[in-house]
Amino acid sequence: MRVSESSVKRWCDRGLIPTIKTVGGHRRISVESLAQFLRDTKRTLTDPDKLGGYDEPVVALQPAPVVSDVSDEVGTFTTALLNGDEATCRQIIHQAYRRNNSFIDVAAQVVCSSMRLVGEMWESGRTDVLQERYGCEICFRLVNELAQYIQLPSSDAPLAIGCAPPGDQYQLPTHLVELVLRETGWNARSLGNNMPLKTMLDVVHQYKPRMVWVSISTIEDRGVFVDAFNDFAKQLPKEVVLVAGGRAMDDDLRPRLNYTAHCDNFYQLAGLASAMLTRREA
Template sequence: MDEVVRFVRLGDHAFVRPDLLGLPARRGPEARGGDQAVAQLQAAVRDGDAALSNRLILDHYLGGADLATVFDEVLAPAMHAIGEEWECGETEVFQERRACEIFGSAIHDLKRLLPPPALDAPIALGGAPEGDHYHLASQMVDLVLTEAGWRSQLLGGALPFATLSVAAQRHQPPLFWLSMSHVGDPETFWSRYRGFVEGLPDSTRLLVGGRAFDAESGAFSERVTYCEDLRTLARKAALPASNAAESGAKAG
């Protein structure tokens, strides 16, 4: 199905029977992108309308936007808006939790549209470190790297730095990434983080991001690259054009 999706995205063609591929009906180009799309998605997830939420996100992707742009411009702003509503008491806890489930399901649906990476594609490992139970940001990073041609492996959330170090040493990935949405005790966290960075294999570079990342504490090494958003991460993690093309050809 990935070749069909690629054809539609490149030419902005329309599916006549998207249901035959297990896809929702598209809403058309007027529904893609911008503040309107964010507001529509925010309202849909608040109301628990998973089908409409999936259509809005899928429209943006099938319209030709890469996943980093879809996440940065549509999904993440809507997700943050729902979180702010919950913090202000404008949305119930169950609505915020349900929204997270809807977003997670939409991300899963996007993943199945991507071609699998080549078996010999470079590996990227990552997840959320200790104390950080937020999983949506990590899932988005995982998909952005997969789309870029990496064999991305999402390790999970709330992972102690000790086990992250074991993963890095065992797999020796060219790329490791951390999504930081929450930091507990700062002194303990950043001390363990520094130990993790210093113990990375010489061939491994680290990409970090998230609203809890502190540049003063976290960007102490030249091996650490901070990514302010997913589009930045996509640029920093871009594979050479020849490698990416070869990966796509082998996956197909």
């Protein structure tokens, strides 16, 4: 490729070229990983014979231009997640936050976009459950690092409480909702995932939140869930705004559920939360 060894090391550090750790602690680049990198960056090898059969044309190209848009950022972040490269993920996510000092941007444009890709890859068999679950753990730790930059809610901030329902094994989405709402000025608290809705109802009656959210990523039995959710919604105090969202909220499920508002993304959620604050202050 006519580039320096330091450039190759830097690409590996950033996750642009996936590597495999050897027993001795060294990094090894597979032919498949290198070939994918060459295709993605429109580069070719100057001496492919050294790879033992790599048959791309022998042409020396100038280094590919550096792409700094969000899609490239998401791609690099996703690759790093799948490699378990937490250091690269941390660098990307903090850089994304510093662009606009906005956690909502990080949640919507980087974390959600990347985890959606990882989920699709897992469903199609291109990655395994360990990579998917460990990727969630890395994201969870990193968003908690960013949480320290979110201003604490005022003493009179309205309360919002939420969870992921029974059978939903994903804690990250409902945690992201909490932090997005906190950034918009709410006193938001996530009760975690796999939460019985009856328990959630008891919490609502005890603490009297203004908003309740249910983040729905996976559902074990749709019929059972619809009945439980609608029973939960029916028993909520009338003044409580019930917000539903998540990956499982598709065109089949949405019409079957009773809720106050549905949000497809965190920008819609932030807009709703801000509008409620404005009406409250008016």
